[in-house]
Amino acid sequence: MAAGRAPILTPRGDDFPRWYQDVLNKAELADNGPVRGTMVIRPYAYAIWERMVAEVDARIKAAGAENAYFPLFIPESYFQREAEHVEGFSPELAVVTVGGGKELEEPVVVRPTSETVIGEYMAKWVQSYRDLPLLLNQWANVVRWELRPRVFLRTSEFLWQEGHTAHATEDDAREYAEHILHSVYRDFMVEVLAIPVLVGAKIAQERFAGATNTLTCEAMMGDGKALQMGTSHELGQNFARAFDVGFLDEHGEQRICWTTSWGVSTRMMGGLIMAHGDDAGLRVPPRLAAVQAVVLVVRDEDGSVTAAAGELVDSLGRAGVRARLDARVETGFGRRATEWELKGVPLRIEVGPRDLAEGQVVVARRDDGAKVPVPVAELAARAPGLLEEVQAAMLADATERRDALTTVVDSVEEAAEVSATGFAVLPWRLLDDAAIDLLGRSAVTVRCLQTPDGELPGGAPADELVAVCARSY
RNA sequence: CGGGACGUGGCGCAGUCUGGGAGCGCACCGGCUUUGGGAGCCGGGGGUCGCGAGUUCGAAUCUCGCCGUCCCGACCA
Incomplete structure (x- = not known):
């Protein structure tokens, strides 16, 4: 039946960028926004982003940083204070010159990153070595006017987390920047995203504008190209000097802080798609998945199958599995199976009258397509282990491919x-x-x-x- | 921002060369039959042909300008 039918997605090998676009559309992940370079994140993708946020946020907090919020609008003059920073960001700034119908006395910049505003407040808040380290983070949107936008990978507005810290010594700042890279970013990417990222330092030309050292997590995509998934910067005393972030040390000497900044963004959604996707669509690793298992009612004559499927969803939930019911029996089985494959849900649990008669369900793995019968009574107990197997297999796959290439x-x-x-x-x-x-x-x-x-x-x-x-x- | 390709119902496209009915597949709505891998049949709804000028009796089609999308190059999370 499938023979002769056009593939749902452009095969990756035919045209990788086209495939990426197809996944965005068919898996209902995102649309282009009305303004060039902007994007609309659809509910299914946003649910995945919320999972990323939850996992990254927990790690950031474990690293001791606290969340705060700084304004979207930044005085243009702030950017002038750090020479390399201005130079690096000027070409991609969105600047507001009119407010309330009047020309503004000083234009305000829509934040492309917040080192400058945060520096201003760090200077105010840090007086003593007892105030250090100051460990801040914010979840926010930022704007960088892009010449060549691509949904999730490079958009003029994106969502991210930006951490900003101030330390008494260079060593302390360096250690913290490295700690974030390893314990927050790499750990999240490897353990949750199942993407085997490389860690390393950027060469001088590729550094963040104003940084003295930029550390990075680099991932390999399905086509062998690299994607920078997250960065952690040592800013030296560049911003601390520019914004006068100083403190009195234990000997009563006035000193200048050492600062860091670090971020991951919605770009990781693009990385997820391109690192794990296959010709059938997205593949979401179980630890990340907003929906880990979908219980799909194959068909139902009298409501009994749907009732049994509902009970399975409940029991999976009690076992800690994020499960969802698909009882849309008026839509054909094949259609729905294909939809969930496109969306990359790790486990599809098929329940039909035949299965129930035999006291079993069929569990289909999204990562390798394997289907195995599982007794109804054992499903909830076995699902968590199966999800972990899928998680491990996806990381192993991605690692194997990266090493081979x-x-x-x-x-x-x-x-x-x-x-x-x-x-x-x-x-x-x-x-x-x-x-x-x-x-x-x-x-x-x-x-x-x-x-x-x-x-x-x-x-x-x-x-x-x-x-x-x-x-x- | 430079080079290339392309803009026609939600998606994918034909029609453009050679001007004159806005069409096809999928999706959507209704009915019946179906349901273990993208259902079938019948009947429907939906389009300023990217936008704006121009040429013409007449423009999706020809001319000019602009905008957008995708690919390839210079910059970034």
Whole structure:
């Protein structure tokens, strides 16, 4: 029956960007907004984003930071105070010049990031070494006018979390920036998103505007391209100086703080889609999924199947599984099965009269398509374990693919070639300006620097570091 | 912002070259038959042909301008 029918989605191998668009539409994730570069996040995608927020927020709080909220509008003059910051952000600022029908005396910028406003208030709040470290975070929307927008990956407005901290010493600031990268971002991405991200440091050219060091989590997408999934910056004393964030130390000496900032955004939705999606649609890892299991009533003559399915949903819920009932029997089974596959729900539990007669249900895994019968009485007890199996399998799949598409090379030419389809790892010492320029001609960039065993460079000697190169989103 | 392609019901497209009925598939609504992988048949509803000028008796079709989308390059979460 399916033979001869057009595929639901453009196959990934035919046209990856087109496939991505198809997933956004068919899985009802997002639409373009009316203003170029803006997006509408639809309920199913927003539910996933809320799960991301919950998981990341819990980790941020575990790292000791507290949530606060700073204004959307920032005086334009604030941006002028940090030279590199202005230079980096000027091209993508949205500036409001009229308010209440009148030309404003000083234009206000719609925040592209909040270092400047937060710096102003940190200066006010921090007086003593006893006030440090000051660990703040906010969940907010930000605006960066984009020339080439792509839903979730690069939009002019996006949702994110931005952490901002002030510390007494450089070491303390560095440790905290690293702690966030590892214990919040990498942990979340690997354990919840099931995406095996690389951690590393950005080269100077790729640093955040105003940072002294930018740490990154880099993921590989289904087409071998890289996606920066999150960054954590050491800002040195650049912003602290510009905004006069100072304190008296225990010896009564006036000193300047060391600050950090770090963020992850709705871009992770794009990463989720492109890292795990297949030709049948999205695949959501169970720990992330807003709907972990859908109980699908295959057909129902007298209401008894729906009743039994409802009980299964309840029992799954009691077992800690986020389950949902699909009893829309007026819609064909195949249609509904396809819909849930598009949406990537990890487990589909099929219940029909035949199953009930045999005291079983059929459990279909979204990750590998396997279908196994499970006795009704055992479903709730077995589902959590099965979800964990799916979670582990998805991480293993993604890791295997990333490793298969990663090649260690020892020349710039090879790096350019290999980066056409995946990641190239080569000695950092080979990458002088001319080499970086050469890679650039193939749209290849240095994603991050690592130690050979994949850790942050830290204090490792520069000539021992490796550079991970790839094309990127 | 440079190069390329494309804008026709919600989605995907034909029609444009060679001007004259706005059509097709899917989706949607109603009815009947169906229901273990995208249902079938019958009957319906829905479109300023991206926007604006121009040429013409007449423009989806020709001309110009603008906007948007996608791809490829320069920047970012």
